[in-house]
Amino acid sequence: MIDATHLLRHQLVQRSAGQTVRQRLAEVLRSAVLDGTWEAGAVLPASRVLARELGLGRNTVLHAYEQLTAEGYLSADRQGTVVCHLGPRSGSAPPGLHAAQRYGLPPLARRALPTLLQPGEDETPLPFLPGIPALDQFPLERWRRRVAQAWRAVPTGTLAGRDVGGEPVLRAAIAGYLRASRGVRCAPEQVVVTSGTQESLVLCAQLLADPGERVWMEHPGYLGASTAFVSAGLQLVPVPVDAEGLAPPPALWRRQPPRLVYTTPSHQYPLGVPLSLSRRLALIEHARRAGCWVLEDDYDSEFCRGVPLAAMQGLAPDAPVVYLGTFSKTLYPALRLAYAVLPEGAVDAVMPALARRLSPGRVAEQEALASFIHDGEFTAHLRRMRRLYAERQAALRQALQQAWPLPLALSPGEGGMHLAMALPSAVDDREVVRHARARGLEPRALSTYAVAGATPLNGLVLGYANVPAEQVSERVRTLASAVRQAMARE
Numbered sequence: 001m002i003d004a005t006h007l008l009r010h011q012l013v014q015r016s017a018g019q020t021v022r023q024r025l026a027e028v029l030r031s032a033v034l035d036g037t038w039e040a041g042a043v044l045p046a047s048r049v050l051a052r053e054l055g056l057g058r059n060t061v062l063h064a065y066e067q068l069t070a071e072g073y074l075s076a077d078r079q080g081t082v083v084c085h086l087g088p089r090s091g092s093a094p095p096g097l098h099a100a101q102r103y104g105l106p107p108l109a110r111r112a113l114p115t116l117l118q119p120g121e122d123e124t125p126l127p128f129l130p131g132i133p134a135l136d137q138f139p140l141e142r143w144r145r146r147v148a149q150a151w152r153a154v155p156t157g158t159l160a161g162r163d164v165g166g167e168p169v170l171r172a173a174i175a176g177y178l179r180a181s182r183g184v185r186c187a188p189e190q191v192v193v194t195s196g197t198q199e200s201l202v203l204c205a206q207l208l209a210d211p212g213e214r215v216w217m218e219h220p221g222y223l224g225a226s227t228a229f230v231s232a233g234l235q236l237v238p239v240p241v242d243a244e245g246l247a248p249p250p251a252l253w254r255r256q257p258p259r260l261v262y263t264t265p266s267h268q269y270p271l272g273v274p275l276s277l278s279r280r281l282a283l284i285e286h287a288r289r290a291g292c293w294v295l296e297d298d299y300d301s302e303f304c305r306g307v308p309l310a311a312m313q314g315l316a317p318d319a320p321v322v323y324l325g326t327f328s329k330t331l332y333p334a335l336r337l338a339y340a341v342l343p344e345g346a347v348d349a350v351m352p353a354l355a356r357r358l359s360p361g362r363v364a365e366q367e368a369l370a371s372f373i374h375d376g377e378f379t380a381h382l383r384r385m386r387r388l389y390a391e392r393q394a395a396l397r398q399a400l401q402q403a404w405p406l407p408l409a410l411s412p413g414e415g416g417m418h419l420a421m422a423l424p425s426a427v428d429d430r431e432v433v434r435h436a437r438a439r440g441l442e443p444r445a446l447s448t449y450a451v452a453g454a455t456p457l458n459g460l461v462l463g464y465a466n467v468p469a470e471q472v473s474e475r476v477r478t479l480a481s482a483v484r485q486a487m488a489r490e
Ligand SMILES: Cc1ncc(COP(=O)(O)O)c(C=O)c1O
Pocket: 130, 131, 195, 196, 197, 198, 199, 222, 224, 264, 269, 297, 299, 325, 326, 327, 328, 333, 337, 338
């Protein structure tokens, strides 16, 4: 075991202006590995021990360890946190940016770092994974028939791909749906069909901001959005969320004016609170004055309790808002169809730039979806899912009341497809997630939604839309045992 305390205590104090303790700690650890102060295979002290000895928060140390692990300097194994072999001839490949070194290849870009998955994180939808709709309730047979019918009508000429903004019938169907159900001001020409909100965000980042410009992100916030912005070279500015949603301190507009503001106003992701009407109007007004764009991600408004507030996009004429929606929640994620609605005045400027960035395709699925919406099947499916998710949420709340081994601290938001809850600081959310995964469950740690080094919240995000009500009690009991095991380790 390395005696790291002496070295670190000495070097930690030499922080450069504006550098946080967390950044300095990562820097010192990195150079100790690079200059050979700590040899490959040496074991670092447990984060809790090091935090105590240095008088730091445990999360500060954990974050630095995780960052260096993702970069490939450290790795976690049964002994604890271990220094990696960095030489190109090394037998063990360090993970992260340097993983390809084993094959003599260069490292990945540094900006890929915050977007690398942690070991064990993947997209297998186990129970409680947030964002997955009730897959077993999707009318698959009827959908299959519609897609088959659409394929029969597809003319050969369209196989090369055609309309950049999407199939005209789908753009018209989406515009009609959004006008009627979300108060969005839009004509079909303003609708751009994409392969997911992820793609919509990448396009917004590329077309509306230049590298190095600031994007305000709700903290905690949607990782897919941070990934899109970081990949476009934008600078993330975490903005707190309170009981009324996104809550930028007034001085922030002056001190760190944004080029983009990303927000989930109907149901903040992941905390669940809606953005109040007065905040919506203030945000539009501020954005106009600051000359910045607002990206309104309305990812699950269809399942909000009661009548969700109308979309920000429709609150004022010519608001500088790009409205984003997806069929990943309302239908199924692998459909990969979503939409961005441009302000009317931006259509002529943006469309030509999209031509080089969007590769139109999936004509039959787009046609099938247009007829699904047009014939009323879409809204009928939504009505059914709204009822079902309300039942599933109620079952989850009840099971948590009965079996949760800690004081229950659910975040106040209602409706949607997930619940967020706080955990006491003594119970590490990532440990809980690790034990839950070993039991076949996949809640998300709230700390992983932290934006750009802002202090992570400690808690869990539980997706329930894909967990049948009759299975919820047992799943919650299993999750409670994962919590107990994490507590026993503390
Ligand atoms: C906040 C938020 N926006 C959008 C999406 C959907 O993204 P996509 O359309 O790329 O599937 C998700 C999915 O989890 C989400 O959580």
